[in-house]
Amino acid sequence: MVNLTKIYTRTGDDGTTALGDFSRTSKTDPRLLAYADTNEANAAIGVAIAAGGLGEEVVATLTRVQNELFDVGADLCTPLRESYEYPPLRVDEPWIDDLEADCDRYLERVEKLRSFILPGGTVGSAHLHLATTVVRRAERAAWAAIETHGDQPGADSGVGEVGEVARGDRVRGVGGVNVLTAKYLNRLSDLLFILARIANLPIGGDVLWQPGGGRVQAPDRTRLRAGAAEPAAGTGGTGATGATGATDEI
Numbered sequence: 001m002v003n004l005t006k007i008y009t010r011t012g013d014d015g016t017t018a019l020g021d022f023s024r025t026s027k028t029d030p031r032l033l034a035y036a037d038t039n040e041a042n043a044a045i046g047v048a049i050a051a052g053g054l055g056e057e058v059v060a061t062l063t064r065v066q067n068e069l070f071d072v073g074a075d076l077c078t079p080l081r082e083s084y085e086y087p088p089l090r091v092d093e094p095w096i097d098d099l100e101a102d103c104d105r106y107l108e109r110v111e112k113l114r115s116f117i118l119p120g121g122t123v124g125s126a127h128l129h130l131a132t133t134v135v136r137r138a139e140r141a142a143w144a145a146i147e148t149h150g151d152q153p154g155a156d157s158g159v160g161e162v163g164e165v166a167r168g169d170r171v172r173g174v175g176g177v178n179v180l181t182a183k184y185l186n187r188l189s190d191l192l193f194i195l196a197r198i199a200n201l202p203i204g205g206d207v208l209w210q211p212g213g214g215r216v217q218a219p220d221r222t223r224l225r226a227g228a229a230e231p232a233a234g235t236g237g238t239g240a241t242g243a244t245g246a247t248d249e250i
Helices: 030-051 056-076 093-107 123-149 179-198 221-225 238-248
Strands: 016-018 024-026
Touching: 024 030, 030 056, 030 123, 030 179, 056 179, 093 179, 123 179
Parallel strands: none
Antiparallel strands: 016 024
């Protein structure tokens, strides 16, 4: 049960904050950055939902994800331990399996992607594209936290970080980061990208990327595949062919 009776506490005025095990750490700790970015991702998804027009099924999926992101943040802020007096909630493989199942289900409803697409179209799609980028940043922050603190449980006795000492026979503030949090965020960014495409179905589909901002004439793909790779007159040669090559590999 959560019981918040006061929002400001002044305990962070020294540049530190509490982790999930009640140890104190710097506000620049990579773990803090990871769950702060996760919180921002949750807020971005909330804006997408509030903007409307996404459909009941998509909203239900996103609402489940919002609840899970709170748990991802709690996992990121609680160092791994060999044992716990009160086991914390941890991201587990079934959570990732659910996201992959969501990706597969929604992907069946959109056309195969044969070009880069632009963020935009409907308001809901634009917000989901933005949420996608925030989640990708959160994933990078999670991997940075793993790189700094490792992915192994901390010992049950010893000396903690930032002067933390054992409480009884349990040390606080020491322990790795659950790798599954980063994997969850990776799959979530994929899902949000797909849902952004779903949100544009009512307007006919994706907003497609135009090489060179539309200034470059696309070459004849039939001629290119036949081996005639010379650019059309006035296209600038390398720019048009290079852009098309990148598109063909998607």
